[in-house]
Amino acid sequence: MTKITKAEFETLPDSLKSKFKAEGEDYILDEPSEDLEGLKRSKAEILAEKKRIQEENEALKKFKAEHEAELAKAQEADLEAKGKYEEAIAAKEKAWKERFDSAESEKNSLFENVKRERLENELVKRGALAERASYLVGELDAVTELVKGDDGKYTLKKKGGIGDADEFNSMIEAAKNDQKTAFFFAPNGASGSGASGSQGGGSAAKTWNRSQWDAASDMDRTAFSQAGGQVKD
Numbered sequence: 001m002t003k004i005t006k007a008e009f010e011t012l013p014d015s016l017k018s019k020f021k022a023e024g025e026d027y028i029l030d031e032p033s034e035d036l037e038g039l040k041r042s043k044a045e046i047l048a049e050k051k052r053i054q055e056e057n058e059a060l061k062k063f064k065a066e067h068e069a070e071l072a073k074a075q076e077a078d079l080e081a082k083g084k085y086e087e088a089i090a091a092k093e094k095a096w097k098e099r100f101d102s103a104e105s106e107k108n109s110l111f112e113n114v115k116r117e118r119l120e121n122e123l124v125k126r127g128a129l130a131e132r133a134s135y136l137v138g139e140l141d142a143v144t145e146l147v148k149g150d151d152g153k154y155t156l157k158k159k160g161g162i163g164d165a166d167e168f169n170s171m172i173e174a175a176k177n178d179q180k181t182a183f184f185f186a187p188n189g190a191s192g193s194g195a196s197g198s199q200g201g202g203s204a205a206k207t208w209n210r211s212q213w214d215a216a217s218d219m220d221r222t223a224f225s226q227a228g229g230q231v232k233d
Helices: 006-011 033-125 133-143 165-177 210-215 218-226
Strands: 003-005 020-023 026-029 144-148 154-158 207-209 230-232
Touching: 003 006, 006 026, 033 133, 033 144, 033 154, 133 144, 133 165, 133 218, 154 165, 207 210, 210 230
Parallel strands: 207 230
Antiparallel strands: 003 026, 020 026, 144 154
16 A cells, blocks of 8 residues: 655645545555556656657757768868869969960060061162161051961051052152151162162252251151251251
8 A cells, every 4th residue: 555645645746646545644545556556657668758859869969060060071171172173273274374475475576577577678679778778667667567368478568558559559659758758768769778878969868957857756867867867957
């Protein structure tokens, strides 16, 4: 027989109080003993299940935390690897562009040198004095271009023009007749390869007035002076 004190009885839930009856100052269980054992077992099983659930929750929390940490570490590693890859690609592209720009600049420079040489040779053929032709190239270089034709050959033409040969010829003839550039040519109009700068004596090609001198560039003045030119006021 199970007996509890009044104080213990007061602590029981109402569902269990109905199973006890008063006996003097105490209370006794008014049910078979096997029911009490079942009650004890049920309570123990509930506590065990609760403990098991708590342990599983703790284990799940730990696993989740570890998984999130590993995931964050992996993502960080991926970002770092991606950053290094992109950095390497950018470096390669920069190096390639620098090599390309350098090669392009060198090619353009070489092409310009070829154009100037072709222009100088052409001017000498057309009457420019050999020792003065390079100065005349400085005057005509900006308005002349070397163009590749359909036959694959390069031809000197007037820049910005219609591109025919007569147009280029007219440009050279205009230079011969312009007082500013006429002294670059042989006075008799012959090929400049064998012409002498002293021919023609006091021809207009070796004489400038003061306004022509003032309007000329430093390079033109130097070439004019070296050619024996005189300035008349």
